[in-house]
Amino acid sequence: MGMKNPLHRKKLQLALRAFTTKVIEKSSELDHIWVTRWLDDIGLPQYKDQFHEARIDGRMIQYLTVNDLLTLKVTSQLHHLSIKCAIHVLHANKFNPNCLRRRPVEEKHPSPSEVVQWSNHRVMEWLRAVDLAEYAPNLRGSGVHGGLIILEPRFSSETLALLLNIPPQKTLLRRHLATAFSALVGPQAMQEKREYGNATGHVPLTTTAKVKPKKLGFTQFSHLRKRKPDESADYICPIDSGALTVNGVSRLSSSAQKGLSPRLDRQAEREEQVGLKAQTNIN
Incomplete structure:
Protein backbone atom coordinates (compact mmCIF):
# COMPACT_ATOMS: atom_id res chain seq x y z
CA MET A 1 0.00 0.00 0.00
CA GLY A 2 3.03 2.28 0.16
CA MET A 3 2.14 3.42 3.67
CA LYS A 4 5.24 5.22 5.01
CA ASN A 5 3.85 7.20 7.94
CA PRO A 6 4.35 4.97 11.05
CA LEU A 7 1.21 6.41 12.66
CA HIS A 8 -0.86 5.54 9.60
CA ARG A 9 0.42 1.96 9.88
CA LYS A 10 -0.41 1.94 13.58
CA LYS A 11 -3.93 3.20 12.88
CA LEU A 12 -4.48 0.41 10.35
CA GLN A 13 -3.13 -2.23 12.77
CA LEU A 14 -5.44 -1.02 15.55
CA ALA A 15 -8.44 -1.03 13.21
CA LEU A 16 -7.63 -4.58 12.04
CA ARG A 17 -7.22 -5.76 15.62
CA ALA A 18 -10.58 -4.27 16.58
CA PHE A 19 -12.16 -5.92 13.53
CA THR A 20 -10.74 -9.39 14.26
CA THR A 21 -11.38 -9.32 18.02
CA LYS A 22 -14.82 -7.73 17.55
CA VAL A 23 -14.15 -5.55 20.60
CA GLY A 43 -4.93 24.21 25.03
CA LEU A 44 -2.64 22.66 22.41
CA PRO A 45 -3.98 23.93 19.05
CA GLN A 46 -0.43 24.30 17.68
CA TYR A 47 -0.32 20.53 17.10
CA LYS A 48 -3.55 20.29 15.10
CA ASP A 49 -1.83 20.04 11.72
CA GLN A 50 0.45 17.18 12.84
CA PHE A 51 -2.42 15.24 14.45
CA HIS A 52 -4.64 15.85 11.41
CA GLU A 53 -1.95 14.68 8.98
CA ALA A 54 -1.39 11.52 11.05
CA ARG A 55 -5.18 11.00 11.21
CA ILE A 56 -5.08 10.52 14.99
CA ASP A 57 -8.58 9.49 16.07
CA GLY A 58 -10.17 8.55 19.39
CA ARG A 59 -9.01 4.93 19.26
CA MET A 60 -5.40 5.95 18.58
CA ILE A 61 -5.40 8.38 21.51
CA GLN A 62 -5.64 5.37 23.85
CA TYR A 63 -2.51 3.80 22.38
CA LEU A 64 -0.25 6.84 21.99
CA THR A 65 3.28 6.36 23.33
CA VAL A 66 5.99 8.86 24.23
CA ASN A 67 7.73 8.16 20.92
CA ASP A 68 4.44 8.62 19.04
CA LEU A 69 4.11 12.11 20.52
CA LEU A 70 7.70 12.89 19.56
CA THR A 71 6.86 11.78 16.00
CA LEU A 72 4.01 14.31 16.17
CA LYS A 73 6.63 16.95 17.16
CA VAL A 74 5.35 17.22 20.74
CA THR A 75 8.67 17.62 22.60
CA SER A 76 7.69 19.69 25.65
CA GLN A 77 7.48 17.71 28.91
CA LEU A 78 4.63 19.94 30.06
CA HIS A 79 2.68 19.23 26.87
CA HIS A 80 3.25 15.47 27.29
CA LEU A 81 1.80 15.73 30.80
CA SER A 82 -1.10 17.82 29.48
CA ILE A 83 -1.99 15.14 26.92
CA LYS A 84 -1.52 12.35 29.50
CA CYS A 85 -3.92 13.98 31.97
CA ALA A 86 -6.40 14.84 29.21
CA ILE A 87 -6.46 11.20 28.03
CA HIS A 88 -7.08 10.08 31.62
CA VAL A 89 -10.06 12.45 31.85
CA LEU A 90 -11.42 10.82 28.67
CA HIS A 91 -10.94 7.35 30.18
CA ALA A 92 -12.68 8.42 33.40
CA ASN A 93 -15.63 9.76 31.38
CA LYS A 94 -15.81 6.69 29.09
CA PHE A 95 -14.79 8.79 26.09
CA ASN A 96 -17.82 11.04 26.26
CA PRO A 97 -17.06 13.55 23.46
CA ASN A 98 -18.65 16.39 25.44
CA CYS A 99 -17.06 15.74 28.84
CA LEU A 100 -14.92 18.90 28.84
CA ARG A 101 -16.58 22.09 30.04
CA ARG A 102 -15.94 25.08 27.83
CA ARG A 103 -18.15 27.73 29.40
CA PRO A 104 -18.90 28.78 33.00
CA VAL A 105 -22.16 27.61 34.54
CA GLU A 106 -23.67 28.49 37.88
CA GLU A 107 -20.81 27.18 40.00
CA LYS A 108 -19.79 29.71 42.66
CA HIS A 109 -17.46 27.24 44.36
CA PRO A 110 -16.64 24.47 41.85
CA SER A 111 -15.51 21.16 43.32
CA PRO A 112 -12.28 19.45 42.15
CA SER A 113 -14.43 16.85 40.36
CA GLU A 114 -15.84 19.71 38.25
CA VAL A 115 -12.53 21.52 37.77
CA ARG A 128 -10.87 36.60 34.52
CA ALA A 129 -13.19 35.83 37.45
CA VAL A 130 -10.29 36.14 39.94
CA ASP A 131 -9.20 39.53 38.51
CA PHE A 155 1.68 21.54 38.68
CA SER A 156 1.57 24.41 41.18
CA SER A 157 0.64 28.08 41.34
CA GLU A 158 4.32 28.83 40.58
CA THR A 159 4.07 26.83 37.34
CA LEU A 160 0.91 28.72 36.45
CA ALA A 161 2.54 32.08 37.24
CA GLN A 169 8.75 41.10 41.34
CA LYS A 170 4.94 41.32 41.34
CA THR A 171 4.78 39.45 44.64
CA LEU A 172 1.27 40.61 45.56
CA LEU A 173 -0.14 39.35 42.25
CA ARG A 174 1.63 36.02 42.65
CA ARG A 175 0.35 35.70 46.21
CA HIS A 176 -3.18 36.47 45.00
CA LEU A 177 -2.83 33.77 42.30
CA ALA A 178 -1.53 31.25 44.87
CA THR A 179 -4.54 31.88 47.13
CA ALA A 180 -7.01 31.54 44.25
CA PHE A 181 -5.22 28.41 42.98
CA SER A 182 -5.34 26.77 46.42
CA ALA A 183 -9.08 27.47 46.72
CA LEU A 184 -9.63 26.05 43.22
CA VAL A 185 -7.85 22.69 43.60
CA GLY A 186 -9.03 22.01 47.14
CA PRO A 187 -7.19 20.92 50.31
CA GLN A 188 -6.56 17.30 49.29
CA ALA A 189 -4.85 18.12 45.98
CA MET A 190 -2.90 20.95 47.64
CA GLN A 191 -1.66 18.54 50.32
CA GLU A 192 -0.52 16.11 47.62
CA LYS A 193 1.27 18.89 45.75
CA ARG A 194 3.03 20.01 48.94
CA GLU A 195 4.14 16.44 49.67
CA TYR A 196 5.61 16.11 46.20
CA GLY A 197 7.29 19.48 46.52
CA ASN A 198 8.90 18.49 49.83
CA ALA A 199 9.92 14.99 48.75
CA THR A 200 13.59 14.04 48.47
CA GLY A 201 14.80 14.17 44.88
CA HIS A 202 11.87 16.34 43.79
CA VAL A 203 12.37 17.82 40.33
CA PRO A 204 10.24 20.96 39.84
CA LEU A 205 8.05 21.11 36.76
CA THR A 206 9.49 23.64 34.34
CA THR A 207 8.04 25.19 31.20
CA THR A 208 11.15 24.51 29.10
CA ALA A 209 12.01 20.83 29.84
CA LYS A 210 12.09 18.55 26.79
CA VAL A 211 11.20 14.86 26.53
CA LYS A 212 13.80 12.40 25.24
CA PRO A 213 12.85 9.41 23.08
CA LYS A 214 12.44 6.11 24.90
CA LYS A 215 15.09 3.65 23.75
CA LEU A 216 13.86 0.21 22.80
CA GLY A 217 15.70 -2.78 24.24
CA PHE A 218 15.85 -6.12 22.47
CA THR A 219 12.96 -7.45 24.58
CA GLN A 220 10.75 -4.54 23.56
CA PHE A 221 10.95 -5.26 19.83
CA SER A 222 8.45 -8.07 20.35
CA HIS A 223 5.61 -5.51 20.26
CA LEU A 224 6.19 -5.18 16.51
CA ARG A 225 4.88 -8.74 16.15
CA LYS A 226 2.55 -9.15 19.10
CA ARG A 227 1.91 -6.74 21.93
CA LYS A 228 2.07 -8.27 25.38
CA PRO A 229 -0.54 -7.27 28.00
CA ASP A 230 2.15 -5.98 30.39
CA GLU A 231 3.47 -3.52 27.81
CA SER A 232 0.59 -1.12 28.48
CA ALA A 233 3.05 1.01 30.46
CA ASP A 234 4.48 2.10 27.08
CA TYR A 235 1.34 4.14 26.51
CA ILE A 236 1.31 7.81 27.44
CA CYS A 237 -1.71 6.99 29.64
CA PRO A 238 -2.17 3.25 30.28
CA ILE A 239 -5.58 1.89 29.36
CA ASP A 240 -5.90 -0.04 32.62
CA SER A 241 -5.76 3.25 34.49
CA GLY A 242 -8.40 1.91 36.87
CA ALA A 243 -9.63 5.37 37.79
CA LEU A 244 -9.67 5.86 41.53
CA THR A 245 -12.28 8.22 42.91
CA VAL A 246 -11.23 10.31 45.89
CA ASN A 247 -13.68 12.91 47.20
CA GLY A 248 -15.47 12.82 43.87
CA VAL A 249 -12.30 13.32 41.80
CA SER A 250 -11.15 10.61 39.42
CA ARG A 251 -7.46 10.12 40.21
CA LEU A 252 -4.80 8.24 38.29
CA SER A 253 -4.03 4.80 39.69
CA SER A 254 -0.43 3.73 40.26
CA SER A 255 -0.16 2.13 36.81
CA ALA A 256 -1.50 5.23 35.09
CA GLN A 257 0.71 7.56 37.09
CA LYS A 258 3.89 5.92 35.84
CA GLY A 259 5.62 8.53 33.73
CA LEU A 260 3.83 11.50 35.27
CA SER A 261 6.89 12.55 37.22
CA PRO A 262 10.45 11.37 37.88
CA ARG A 263 9.61 10.61 41.51
CA LEU A 264 6.71 8.38 40.55
CA ASP A 265 8.85 6.61 37.96
CA ARG A 266 11.51 5.84 40.55
CA GLN A 267 8.89 4.72 43.06
CA ALA A 268 7.30 2.39 40.49
CA GLU A 269 10.69 0.97 39.55
CA ARG A 270 11.50 0.27 43.22
CA GLU A 271 8.13 -1.47 43.70
CA GLU A 272 8.76 -3.61 40.62
CA GLN A 273 12.24 -4.53 41.88
CA VAL A 274 10.89 -5.46 45.33
CA GLY A 275 8.21 -7.59 43.68
CA LEU A 276 10.76 -9.37 41.51
CA LYS A 277 13.02 -10.08 44.48
CA ALA A 278 10.09 -11.44 46.49
CA GLN A 279 9.06 -13.68 43.62
CA THR A 280 12.65 -14.95 43.26
CA ASN A 281 12.80 -15.77 46.98
CA ILE A 282 9.52 -17.66 46.77
CA ASN A 283 10.75 -19.68 43.81
Whole structure:
Protein backbone atom coordinates (compact mmCIF):
# COMPACT_ATOMS: atom_id res chain seq x y z
CA MET A 1 0.00 0.00 0.00
CA GLY A 2 3.03 2.28 0.16
CA MET A 3 2.14 3.42 3.67
CA LYS A 4 5.24 5.22 5.01
CA ASN A 5 3.85 7.20 7.94
CA PRO A 6 4.35 4.97 11.05
CA LEU A 7 1.21 6.41 12.66
CA HIS A 8 -0.86 5.54 9.60
CA ARG A 9 0.42 1.96 9.88
CA LYS A 10 -0.41 1.94 13.58
CA LYS A 11 -3.93 3.20 12.88
CA LEU A 12 -4.48 0.41 10.35
CA GLN A 13 -3.13 -2.23 12.77
CA LEU A 14 -5.44 -1.02 15.55
CA ALA A 15 -8.44 -1.03 13.21
CA LEU A 16 -7.63 -4.58 12.04
CA ARG A 17 -7.22 -5.76 15.62
CA ALA A 18 -10.58 -4.27 16.58
CA PHE A 19 -12.16 -5.92 13.53
CA THR A 20 -10.74 -9.39 14.26
CA THR A 21 -11.38 -9.32 18.02
CA LYS A 22 -14.82 -7.73 17.55
CA VAL A 23 -14.15 -5.55 20.60
CA ILE A 24 -16.25 -2.39 20.45
CA GLU A 25 -14.45 0.60 21.99
CA LYS A 26 -16.33 3.79 22.76
CA SER A 27 -13.26 5.76 21.68
CA SER A 28 -13.62 4.44 18.11
CA GLU A 29 -16.66 6.70 17.68
CA LEU A 30 -14.41 9.79 17.87
CA ASP A 31 -12.87 10.62 14.49
CA HIS A 32 -9.73 12.62 13.71
CA ILE A 33 -11.74 15.83 13.21
CA TRP A 34 -13.00 15.54 16.80
CA VAL A 35 -9.40 15.08 17.99
CA THR A 36 -8.36 18.41 16.45
CA ARG A 37 -11.19 20.11 18.37
CA TRP A 38 -10.06 18.26 21.51
CA LEU A 39 -6.57 19.75 21.09
CA ASP A 40 -8.22 23.19 21.13
CA ASP A 41 -10.02 22.25 24.34
CA ILE A 42 -6.87 21.14 26.17
CA GLY A 43 -4.93 24.21 25.03
CA LEU A 44 -2.64 22.66 22.41
CA PRO A 45 -3.98 23.93 19.05
CA GLN A 46 -0.43 24.30 17.68
CA TYR A 47 -0.32 20.53 17.10
CA LYS A 48 -3.55 20.29 15.10
CA ASP A 49 -1.83 20.04 11.72
CA GLN A 50 0.45 17.18 12.84
CA PHE A 51 -2.42 15.24 14.45
CA HIS A 52 -4.64 15.85 11.41
CA GLU A 53 -1.95 14.68 8.98
CA ALA A 54 -1.39 11.52 11.05
CA ARG A 55 -5.18 11.00 11.21
CA ILE A 56 -5.08 10.52 14.99
CA ASP A 57 -8.58 9.49 16.07
CA GLY A 58 -10.17 8.55 19.39
CA ARG A 59 -9.01 4.93 19.26
CA MET A 60 -5.40 5.95 18.58
CA ILE A 61 -5.40 8.38 21.51
CA GLN A 62 -5.64 5.37 23.85
CA TYR A 63 -2.51 3.80 22.38
CA LEU A 64 -0.25 6.84 21.99
CA THR A 65 3.28 6.36 23.33
CA VAL A 66 5.99 8.86 24.23
CA ASN A 67 7.73 8.16 20.92
CA ASP A 68 4.44 8.62 19.04
CA LEU A 69 4.11 12.11 20.52
CA LEU A 70 7.70 12.89 19.56
CA THR A 71 6.86 11.78 16.00
CA LEU A 72 4.01 14.31 16.17
CA LYS A 73 6.63 16.95 17.16
CA VAL A 74 5.35 17.22 20.74
CA THR A 75 8.67 17.62 22.60
CA SER A 76 7.69 19.69 25.65
CA GLN A 77 7.48 17.71 28.91
CA LEU A 78 4.63 19.94 30.06
CA HIS A 79 2.68 19.23 26.87
CA HIS A 80 3.25 15.47 27.29
CA LEU A 81 1.80 15.73 30.80
CA SER A 82 -1.10 17.82 29.48
CA ILE A 83 -1.99 15.14 26.92
CA LYS A 84 -1.52 12.35 29.50
CA CYS A 85 -3.92 13.98 31.97
CA ALA A 86 -6.40 14.84 29.21
CA ILE A 87 -6.46 11.20 28.03
CA HIS A 88 -7.08 10.08 31.62
CA VAL A 89 -10.06 12.45 31.85
CA LEU A 90 -11.42 10.82 28.67
CA HIS A 91 -10.94 7.35 30.18
CA ALA A 92 -12.68 8.42 33.40
CA ASN A 93 -15.63 9.76 31.38
CA LYS A 94 -15.81 6.69 29.09
CA PHE A 95 -14.79 8.79 26.09
CA ASN A 96 -17.82 11.04 26.26
CA PRO A 97 -17.06 13.55 23.46
CA ASN A 98 -18.65 16.39 25.44
CA CYS A 99 -17.06 15.74 28.84
CA LEU A 100 -14.92 18.90 28.84
CA ARG A 101 -16.58 22.09 30.04
CA ARG A 102 -15.94 25.08 27.83
CA ARG A 103 -18.15 27.73 29.40
CA PRO A 104 -18.90 28.78 33.00
CA VAL A 105 -22.16 27.61 34.54
CA GLU A 106 -23.67 28.49 37.88
CA GLU A 107 -20.81 27.18 40.00
CA LYS A 108 -19.79 29.71 42.66
CA HIS A 109 -17.46 27.24 44.36
CA PRO A 110 -16.64 24.47 41.85
CA SER A 111 -15.51 21.16 43.32
CA PRO A 112 -12.28 19.45 42.15
CA SER A 113 -14.43 16.85 40.36
CA GLU A 114 -15.84 19.71 38.25
CA VAL A 115 -12.53 21.52 37.77
CA VAL A 116 -10.88 18.34 36.42
CA GLN A 117 -13.21 18.62 33.40
CA TRP A 118 -12.42 22.26 32.62
CA SER A 119 -11.14 23.07 29.15
CA ASN A 120 -8.31 25.54 28.52
CA HIS A 121 -10.87 28.23 27.72
CA ARG A 122 -12.74 27.56 30.96
CA VAL A 123 -9.50 28.01 32.93
CA MET A 124 -9.01 31.37 31.20
CA GLU A 125 -12.56 32.33 32.23
CA TRP A 126 -11.64 31.47 35.83
CA LEU A 127 -8.59 33.76 35.61
CA ARG A 128 -10.87 36.60 34.52
CA ALA A 129 -13.19 35.83 37.45
CA VAL A 130 -10.29 36.14 39.94
CA ASP A 131 -9.20 39.53 38.51
CA LEU A 132 -6.31 38.26 36.39
CA ALA A 133 -7.95 38.95 33.03
CA GLU A 134 -4.90 40.67 31.51
CA TYR A 135 -2.85 37.48 31.89
CA ALA A 136 -5.52 35.02 30.70
CA PRO A 137 -4.60 35.18 26.96
CA ASN A 138 -1.10 33.90 27.84
CA LEU A 139 -2.60 30.44 28.46
CA ARG A 140 -3.32 29.91 24.75
CA GLY A 141 -1.08 27.14 23.52
CA SER A 142 0.09 26.32 27.06
CA GLY A 143 -1.67 22.97 27.43
CA VAL A 144 -3.22 24.05 30.74
CA HIS A 145 -6.64 22.54 31.42
CA GLY A 146 -8.49 21.32 34.51
CA GLY A 147 -7.15 17.78 34.28
CA LEU A 148 -3.54 18.96 34.31
CA ILE A 149 -4.18 21.35 37.22
CA ILE A 150 -5.83 18.69 39.41
CA LEU A 151 -4.11 15.43 38.39
CA GLU A 152 -0.48 16.48 37.94
CA PRO A 153 1.05 16.71 41.45
CA ARG A 154 3.93 18.93 40.29
CA PHE A 155 1.68 21.54 38.68
CA SER A 156 1.57 24.41 41.18
CA SER A 157 0.64 28.08 41.34
CA GLU A 158 4.32 28.83 40.58
CA THR A 159 4.07 26.83 37.34
CA LEU A 160 0.91 28.72 36.45
CA ALA A 161 2.54 32.08 37.24
CA LEU A 162 5.41 31.21 34.89
CA LEU A 163 3.01 30.27 32.09
CA LEU A 164 1.03 33.48 32.66
CA ASN A 165 4.25 35.55 32.49
CA ILE A 166 3.56 37.25 35.83
CA PRO A 167 6.91 38.91 36.71
CA PRO A 168 8.60 37.58 39.90
CA GLN A 169 8.75 41.10 41.34
CA LYS A 170 4.94 41.32 41.34
CA THR A 171 4.78 39.45 44.64
CA LEU A 172 1.27 40.61 45.56
CA LEU A 173 -0.14 39.35 42.25
CA ARG A 174 1.63 36.02 42.65
CA ARG A 175 0.35 35.70 46.21
CA HIS A 176 -3.18 36.47 45.00
CA LEU A 177 -2.83 33.77 42.30
CA ALA A 178 -1.53 31.25 44.87
CA THR A 179 -4.54 31.88 47.13
CA ALA A 180 -7.01 31.54 44.25
CA PHE A 181 -5.22 28.41 42.98
CA SER A 182 -5.34 26.77 46.42
CA ALA A 183 -9.08 27.47 46.72
CA LEU A 184 -9.63 26.05 43.22
CA VAL A 185 -7.85 22.69 43.60
CA GLY A 186 -9.03 22.01 47.14
CA PRO A 187 -7.19 20.92 50.31
CA GLN A 188 -6.56 17.30 49.29
CA ALA A 189 -4.85 18.12 45.98
CA MET A 190 -2.90 20.95 47.64
CA GLN A 191 -1.66 18.54 50.32
CA GLU A 192 -0.52 16.11 47.62
CA LYS A 193 1.27 18.89 45.75
CA ARG A 194 3.03 20.01 48.94
CA GLU A 195 4.14 16.44 49.67
CA TYR A 196 5.61 16.11 46.20
CA GLY A 197 7.29 19.48 46.52
CA ASN A 198 8.90 18.49 49.83
CA ALA A 199 9.92 14.99 48.75
CA THR A 200 13.59 14.04 48.47
CA GLY A 201 14.80 14.17 44.88
CA HIS A 202 11.87 16.34 43.79
CA VAL A 203 12.37 17.82 40.33
CA PRO A 204 10.24 20.96 39.84
CA LEU A 205 8.05 21.11 36.76
CA THR A 206 9.49 23.64 34.34
CA THR A 207 8.04 25.19 31.20
CA THR A 208 11.15 24.51 29.10
CA ALA A 209 12.01 20.83 29.84
CA LYS A 210 12.09 18.55 26.79
CA VAL A 211 11.20 14.86 26.53
CA LYS A 212 13.80 12.40 25.24
CA PRO A 213 12.85 9.41 23.08
CA LYS A 214 12.44 6.11 24.90
CA LYS A 215 15.09 3.65 23.75
CA LEU A 216 13.86 0.21 22.80
CA GLY A 217 15.70 -2.78 24.24
CA PHE A 218 15.85 -6.12 22.47
CA THR A 219 12.96 -7.45 24.58
CA GLN A 220 10.75 -4.54 23.56
CA PHE A 221 10.95 -5.26 19.83
CA SER A 222 8.45 -8.07 20.35
CA HIS A 223 5.61 -5.51 20.26
CA LEU A 224 6.19 -5.18 16.51
CA ARG A 225 4.88 -8.74 16.15
CA LYS A 226 2.55 -9.15 19.10
CA ARG A 227 1.91 -6.74 21.93
CA LYS A 228 2.07 -8.27 25.38
CA PRO A 229 -0.54 -7.27 28.00
CA ASP A 230 2.15 -5.98 30.39
CA GLU A 231 3.47 -3.52 27.81
CA SER A 232 0.59 -1.12 28.48
CA ALA A 233 3.05 1.01 30.46
CA ASP A 234 4.48 2.10 27.08
CA TYR A 235 1.34 4.14 26.51
CA ILE A 236 1.31 7.81 27.44
CA CYS A 237 -1.71 6.99 29.64
CA PRO A 238 -2.17 3.25 30.28
CA ILE A 239 -5.58 1.89 29.36
CA ASP A 240 -5.90 -0.04 32.62
CA SER A 241 -5.76 3.25 34.49
CA GLY A 242 -8.40 1.91 36.87
CA ALA A 243 -9.63 5.37 37.79
CA LEU A 244 -9.67 5.86 41.53
CA THR A 245 -12.28 8.22 42.91
CA VAL A 246 -11.23 10.31 45.89
CA ASN A 247 -13.68 12.91 47.20
CA GLY A 248 -15.47 12.82 43.87
CA VAL A 249 -12.30 13.32 41.80
CA SER A 250 -11.15 10.61 39.42
CA ARG A 251 -7.46 10.12 40.21
CA LEU A 252 -4.80 8.24 38.29
CA SER A 253 -4.03 4.80 39.69
CA SER A 254 -0.43 3.73 40.26
CA SER A 255 -0.16 2.13 36.81
CA ALA A 256 -1.50 5.23 35.09
CA GLN A 257 0.71 7.56 37.09
CA LYS A 258 3.89 5.92 35.84
CA GLY A 259 5.62 8.53 33.73
CA LEU A 260 3.83 11.50 35.27
CA SER A 261 6.89 12.55 37.22
CA PRO A 262 10.45 11.37 37.88
CA ARG A 263 9.61 10.61 41.51
CA LEU A 264 6.71 8.38 40.55
CA ASP A 265 8.85 6.61 37.96
CA ARG A 266 11.51 5.84 40.55
CA GLN A 267 8.89 4.72 43.06
CA ALA A 268 7.30 2.39 40.49
CA GLU A 269 10.69 0.97 39.55
CA ARG A 270 11.50 0.27 43.22
CA GLU A 271 8.13 -1.47 43.70
CA GLU A 272 8.76 -3.61 40.62
CA GLN A 273 12.24 -4.53 41.88
CA VAL A 274 10.89 -5.46 45.33
CA GLY A 275 8.21 -7.59 43.68
CA LEU A 276 10.76 -9.37 41.51
CA LYS A 277 13.02 -10.08 44.48
CA ALA A 278 10.09 -11.44 46.49
CA GLN A 279 9.06 -13.68 43.62
CA THR A 280 12.65 -14.95 43.26
CA ASN A 281 12.80 -15.77 46.98
CA ILE A 282 9.52 -17.66 46.77
CA ASN A 283 10.75 -19.68 43.81
